[in-house]
Amino acid sequence: MLTSWVLSFKKILSVIEEASDCVVLQLPLIPLTRPQLTLNLEAVSPGLMAAIQTLATDGGTETELTNLVMQIDGASQLPNFYYYLEKFITLGLLCYTLVEAERPLATLVPLSLNPQLELRLLRFSVTQQRYRLSRFAYCHRNQEEMVLESPLSHAQVILTDSQCAMLVAELAKPQSAETLYHKVPTLSQQTIQQFLNILLMAKMIGEATEEGKLPADENLALTQWEFHDLLFHSRSRAGRHSNSAGKTQRFVGQFSPQPVTKPQMSKDRIDLYKPDLQKLNEEDAPFTLIVEKRQSVRSYNDEEPITARQLGEFLYRTARIKRIFAKDYGECSNRPYVNGGTCYEFELYPVINLCQGIPASLYHYCPKEHQLERLSGKTPQIEELLEQARLTNFKVSMPQILVVITARFSRVLWNYESIAYATILKNLGALYQTLYLVATAMNLAPCALGTGNTDLFAATVGTDYYTESSVGEFLLGSRPTDYHHLDL
Numbered sequence: 001m002l003t004s005w006v007l008s009f010k011k012i013l014s015v016i017e018e019a020s021d022c023v024v025l026q027l028p029l030i031p032l033t034r035p036q037l038t039l040n041l042e043a044v045s046p047g048l049m050a051a052i053q054t055l056a057t058d059g060g061t062e063t064e065l066t067n068l069v070m071q072i073d074g075a076s077q078l079p080n081f082y083y084y085l086e087k088f089i090t091l092g093l094l095c096y097t098l099v100e101a102e103r104p105l106a107t108l109v110p111l112s113l114n115p116q117l118e119l120r121l122l123r124f125s126v127t128q129q130r131y132r133l134s135r136f137a138y139c140h141r142n143q144e145e146m147v148l149e150s151p152l153s154h155a156q157v158i159l160t161d162s163q164c165a166m167l168v169a170e171l172a173k174p175q176s177a178e179t180l181y182h183k184v185p186t187l188s189q190q191t192i193q194q195f196l197n198i199l200l201m202a203k204m205i206g207e208a209t210e211e212g213k214l215p216a217d218e219n220l221a222l223t224q225w226e227f228h229d230l231l232f233h234s235r236s237r238a239g240r241h242s243n244s245a246g247k248t249q250r251f252v253g254q255f256s257p258q259p260v261t262k263p264q265m266s267k268d269r270i271d272l273y274k275p276d277l278q279k280l281n282e283e284d285a286p287f288t289l290i291v292e293k294r295q296s297v298r299s300y301n302d303e304e305p306i307t308a309r310q311l312g313e314f315l316y317r318t319a320r321i322k323r324i325f326a327k328d329y330g331e332c333s334n335r336p337y338v339n340g341g342t343c344y345e346f347e348l349y350p351v352i353n354l355c356q357g358i359p360a361s362l363y364h365y366c367p368k369e370h371q372l373e374r375l376s377g378k379t380p381q382i383e384e385l386l387e388q389a390r391l392t393n394f395k396v397s398m399p400q401i402l403v404v405i406t407a408r409f410s411r412v413l414w415n416y417e418s419i420a421y422a423t424i425l426k427n428l429g430a431l432y433q434t435l436y437l438v439a440t441a442m443n444l445a446p447c448a449l450g451t452g453n454t455d456l457f458a459a460t461v462g463t464d465y466y467t468e469s470s471v472g473e474f475l476l477g478s479r480p481t482d483y484h485h486l487d488l
């Protein structure tokens, strides 16, 4: 069975024929990912024009394209044709489809302008070596296609034929082209070898090594990365994907963004103390001292727990809404901490264990009214949340207050593409630092936590995991007496 490579332009490339010898190739701009690319080709020979038209439609093998140019232009135009072919490959404009007996099996699609792929497939040949699927490679459905991708790769491989999906599955264990042929004998050995070529070029497979040794396609830096972390890193930064990124607001016209604050959760409300900011401005320790003295404090003075007044001041200085204003797509707010996109997606839920003046319960902080809404008493679930926080806090002490921070995800997801969750985590860091600094200025005991149980908290407050769930926790209490306050 004949195996061949068919070259064709990427589907998103526009080919505009302006005159019989003039053609414009255009790749559209992708926000924050790739600028628009325009190639103006002038004095194009009829043979080259025919080759470009073939690449833009059904595609052709390198031999077919060469023959086309030869037939129409003669051999004199071949160097020019190869010059442009090389240019199209380097710019990542060409896809390679593996075809056996006229049946397309798999297509390699470059994702970036500088795809770092070997220039010619034929120069890049697998040996009798055994190969294994990279632990970073993954299959997923994209519209009606099954796609193999990897955060190591600047390309994706569309698995058009299910036999290729079978080969990918077999590659979970080390395989040579020959052993794969025994598993999937419906494909020729040459085709399997060429399929391995695609996978190798796209960094989906690497040479298999002995058990216990570093895989050949990994080094010490890479071996420390987990699959989900590297995928998140590569897909939330520009460089090796071709997805839209940034504030694209792709749901405009379909549904409205979530409101700036949550609808009321309970009628049982407590007014919180509001500090005099002018007085604080005069009396607070200097900024440098607060920054220098900021530290995590994991034990408390349970003889004299944090007070309702302190909690009120703390929440006012860190998380209240200072101003609500209209944007073209809905309302936004300003709060004391910095927030990417002014989305202000966080909700604060103080789980109060020990606080002078406020009964132990689960509350929600209303940042507009500066009130606490009481959601429930100390249920077993709340005891469990507090106990888990104690364990995460080096088992040092039971928290006086555990502030669970959730995100109303759609505030960010509605606005942003590719970078939404990364933005939420960056915003959380900004909130953490604000909580730390204000707690330090107030001589309270602060400590961020990193590993709360999101499902447990969603079940406790009754939120949908995908709509609003916890992304962080923060412990707060009174400082033990042996902790010296703000002296340098």
Ligand SMILES: Cc1cc2nc3c(=O)[nH]c(=O)nc-3n(C[C@H](O)[C@H](O)[C@H](O)COP(=O)(O)O)c2cc1C
Residues within 6 Å of the ligand: 294, 295, 296, 297, 298, 392, 393, 394, 432, 447, 448, 449, 450, 451
């Ligand atoms: C994102 C984040 C997660 C954290 N998670 C925990 C945690 O789970 N348990 C804990 O005891 N401390 C946690 N901390 C506190 C750090 O351990 C602490 O900030 C670090 O050791 C530096 O000490 P310092 O804050 O006293 O300067 C976390 C801090 C941050 C910013």
